[in-house]
Amino acid sequence: MTMVDHAATSRTAAAAGGPDHDVIVVGAGIIGLATARELLRRGRGVTVVDPDPVSGASRAAAGMLAPVAEVVWDQPALYPLMVESGRRWPGLAAAVAAESGREVGYLANATLVCAGDAADRRHLTELAGLQRDLGMAAEPIPAAEARRREPALGPGCVGAVHLPGDHQVDPRRFCAALLELLGPRVRRARVAGVTFAGDRATGVRLADGTELRGAEVLLAAGLGIGDIAGAPPEVAAALRPVHGEVLRLQVPERLRPLLTRTIRGVVHGRPVYLVPRADGTVVLGATSREDALPGVLAGGVEQLLRDARRLVPAVAELELVETIARARPGSPDDAPLIGRIGPGLSVSAGYFRHGILLTALGAALGADAVTGAPPDPRFAAAIDPTRFPTRRNETP
Ligand SMILES: Cc1cc2nc3c(=O)[nH]c(=O)nc-3n(C[C@H](O)[C@H](O)[C@H](O)COP(=O)(O)OP(=O)(O)OC[C@H]3O[C@@H](n4cnc5c(N)ncnc54)[C@H](O)[C@@H]3O)c2cc1C
Incomplete structure (x- = not known):
């Protein structure tokens, strides 16, 4: 994989009076880490911020990649997401293993x-x-x-x-491999809020008051999104x-x-x-x-x-x-919320019980949102992060 020299990118941007960071990914669960890797692959600089990487749902997950067993009645929007992501997993597992030099625990054992x-x-x-x-x-x-x-x-x-066709990966091993290949791009700190200039997100404020300026912010903090000031209320309200x-x-x-x-x-x-x-x-x-x-x-x-x-x-x-x-x-319909929320701000969250399975596709869709690529029409409606609007006067 061609890695961008992120430090050099930051220096160039700062010298030009721009943001210190290219993409700031908030949250180092499997979604934040895999999306950060995908962004790197696309030539973007990434800084991932998390006080305790892989300490949330991704730490407990069994890692079943089960697009068939996870079918339940009346969730037609979810089936294509699961099938497509399952199809991508063998390639993702092999690539992450090769890039990191680590065993990722992918087993095609039905x-x-x-x-x-x-x-x-x-x-x-x-x-x-x-x-x-x-x-x-x-x-x-x-x-x-x-x-x-x-x-x-x-x-x-x-x-x-x-x-x-239903297999497994070891999420802890897979995330350890992602942490290895992201190296110093992962910063241990809690994000307290998103910073804005007008309606444009300009970066994040850490719990210790430090501000990181970024060209783009991706919220991938799972249930932690609800505690981040400036996070979109309709997204925070949708998560449980x-x-x-x-x-x-x-x-x-x-x-x-x-x-x-x-x-x-x-x-x-x-x-x-x-x-x-x-x-x-x-x-x-x-x-x-x-x-x-x-x-x-x-x-x-x-x-x-x-x-x-x-x-x-x-x-x-x-x-x-x-x-x-x-x-x-x-999330209310068990499908994730992935997409652009406003200028400079995207979200990838709400993966419920399918987040390991959906990582292969979710990382690509999250990277699409950050880079401004149009959402894949096959999945756009199912993952639209604004599909659960907050009612007036409803607090998140
Ligand atoms: C018991 C259990 C079993 C599961 N089994 C499976 C399975 O077999 N197959 C499957 O596909 N899925 C499974 N899942 C679902 C899957 O684990 C989740 O959907 C997936 O891990 C979600 O990943 P995430 O990165 O969005 O969230 P998380 O893994 O929760 O990561 C969020 C990260 O954000 C960080 N964070 C939070 N707030 C902040 C902040 N303010 N600043 C910075 N960082 C912050 C946290 O520290 C955390 O590291 C299971 C889940 C559970 C609980």
Whole structure:
């Protein structure tokens, strides 16, 4: 990749009386980092600002790249985004691995979705019909065949659907690789507000009062956008936290490989998944709650272990090495808000439960917004950041 000498760009701009920075990206989650890399690729200078990079939703995420399993009824605007982003992931993973010299944890190892009872099986079979109607590969298989493919599945799996196109990446490894290749362009600081001259964004003000002047500002701070002064109120008002617990488990040598592909399940209507990593760990997730309690709830851990054991009984023999809870940055229609909000100001946020999957496409669409490229007509309406206008007198 051709990297622009950002320090030189800044010096030139400053000498000319212009901004000190070209593009200021607020937020170093997977979206801010991947968009910053895409901007660099397009020849722009970037400064990413975050007090604690990869500490938000991107830290907890299982990293399922699941355009098929994530299909739910009545979200037609979301399907093309997920499919296109899934298609771009192998190329993105390979490029970031090559540029950073790091392993990014991309695994094309498919997914099996299991039913925990007869009602769950009916639901999954109906959903497989919709998935196939959308041109996606979804193959219902009997429980015995599922167990032949994944011998760790127990009698609690009463039927399954094989999804050969749903894969995974390790978001922590992928983000570590992005941090490596962005290097000193990532600055550890909290952004308190966006600065303006008239209606034009001119940069950001940090929590310690320092001002960074930038030609463009991209807000990619996830749920943190609501605390940034000058952030567009209609965007801040559209975002809501949807908390989820995730567990990380170590598979003992004697049980490896426990699973060869991602196992998702619906147990008495509740979703659960087990994502096996190449390093011998399994990510078990995830609860979903809108109770505004940010910590790890004992009930959440209990629910995940109970539902996972129903599908894979050997879960009880794994070592529990981490529990974590984070909030998904939800939006009213579950699709992200990506685009230009005003002169010098763009946003890329609200990726909800699909932010890892949507990174490959979202980074390109976010970079389009920043560089003034017209939004891709296939996705423009679905991602329009102004599609949830704040009503008069409504506070964000
Ligand atoms: C439990 C769980 C499981 C998930 N599993 C999956 C999955 O399997 N597949 C999938 O596709 N998606 C998954 N997701 C969703 C995915 O994690 C998110 O959609 C995605 O990580 C959002 O990325 P982001 O960069 O927008 O936000 P974040 O990762 O939250 O990053 C925002 C960053 O902004 C920074 N920030 C905040 N305020 C400021 C400020 N004022 N100044 C500077 N920086 C600031 C924060 O420090 C943070 O680093 C999951 C989410 C959760 C919670």
